[in-house]
């Protein structure tokens with residue numbers, strides 16, 4: 001086998017909780033297992049950090065299990081394309097290679113959802129998770145006045161993290177109503193006791209920080225950088241907050257690009273899988289956030305089920321079906337509790353940028369009926385993020401569907417495509 005061609009019985013894309021758990025389970029067989037991860041570190045969104053000692057206990061436990069298993073880990077390697085069943089094109093900083101598999105598990109996670117509103121592209125307006133990542137990486141936040149806004153339990157985790165790093169968190173603005181939040185909270189003791197504990201820990205770290213339900217941002221102010229934000233309440237009242245930074249996220253969106261590229265069925269914004277985590281495509285499985293955003297517990301359980309299933313260990317997989325159902329129930333109440341309110345769909349003004357890679361405004365999109373037309377006429381979705389952000393935004397704003405995925409699914413060098421296609425010939 002040449003340097004530009006590798007083969008493994010089982011290939012797992014993504015080394016977050018789902019991918020690590022899948023690798024641990026699959027390695028309990030005699031099959032060869034490889035894990036491909038685009039980051040330099042394993043652990044995914046939740047546990048990835050250079051300072052392993054700062055990782056929470058569950059993360060350290062799974063990192064240890066992953067390290068002890070015999071899976072072959074390739075980091076700083078992104079899956080960019082697939083030209084035939086059983087094939088992936090993988091790129092590293094130094095080279096690229098063709099990777100062939102007998103069975104594949106996609107464990108590629110989710111990303112946070114942005115919603116366009118006037119001023120959202122000003123410097124110092126961040127994705128909430130992005131700001132959390134900067135904080136974890138040691139970005140100076142001491143004394144900075146920060147507002148965290150949007151929706152979902154992530155806002156609490158972000159607020160707590162920022163405060164720990166010395167930021168002055170002025171408020172957390174949660175768009176869902178108090179009624180929905182209470183209903184969600186009441187299910188936690190039954191469906192997510194660990195999450196209830198997490199929420200209580202975050203709340204204790206946020207003592208004194210106002211947590212406003214039924215509030216959402218309608219305008220970020222500033223000339224060359226953020227100076228403040230206007231929040232609105234359901235009764236129409238507004239509240240201006242002067243701040244240095246705004247972290248915004250309106251829930252999570254599953255990463256579906258690879259699944260779409262491989263031809264997997266997508267149902268209601270998630271990859272459709274059967275009880276064994278198998279997708280509609282032969283020999284392709286999926287685990288974690290792409291099958292439904294449900295947090296770490298769901299990712300770990302689905303990862304293990306997929307790992308056992310691809311290595312023909314059905315009894316071990318079956319033993320996890322019950323616990324998995326509980327995590328699916330949690331996803332359902334999470335979606336209900338934090339469903340986006342209709343008002344968020346009407347925040348843009350004609351000059352609000354919707355596609356920030358290509359600076360496409362709401363006014364420019366007004367003549368388009370679907371995402372494809374918008375691409376052709378305005379370059380919406382044609383920039384470096386390849387529509388990752390604006391396709392979700394336009395889906396929420398205008399109901400546009402993005403049913404296709406065009407290679408490469410992550411940016412890769414033209415050189416890699418040329419070299420590997422020459423090799424193919």
Ligand SMILES: Cc1cc2nc3c(=O)[nH]c(=O)nc-3n(C[C@H](O)[C@H](O)[C@H](O)COP(=O)(O)OP(=O)(O)OC[C@H]3O[C@@H](n4cnc5c(N)ncnc54)[C@H](O)[C@@H]3O)c2cc1C
Pocket residue numbers: 013014015016017018019036037038039043044045046047077078079080107108109110111112128129130132154157158252255258287288289290294295296299409410
């Ligand atoms: C921004 C953000 C912040 C979050 N913060 C918190 C928090 O504070 N607390 C909390 O409890 N939960 C948090 N979550 C949720 C938590 O991260 C998830 O529940 C959990 O990580 C899901 O695990 P996963 O393995 O499915 O996905 P992930 O952890 O996202 O792992 C997916 C992995 O796949 C890799 N990958 C993706 N595409 C490719 C590709 N093409 N090639 C190679 N590798 C690829 C990614 O680099 C990533 O490491 C956050 C989620 C996000 C998106």
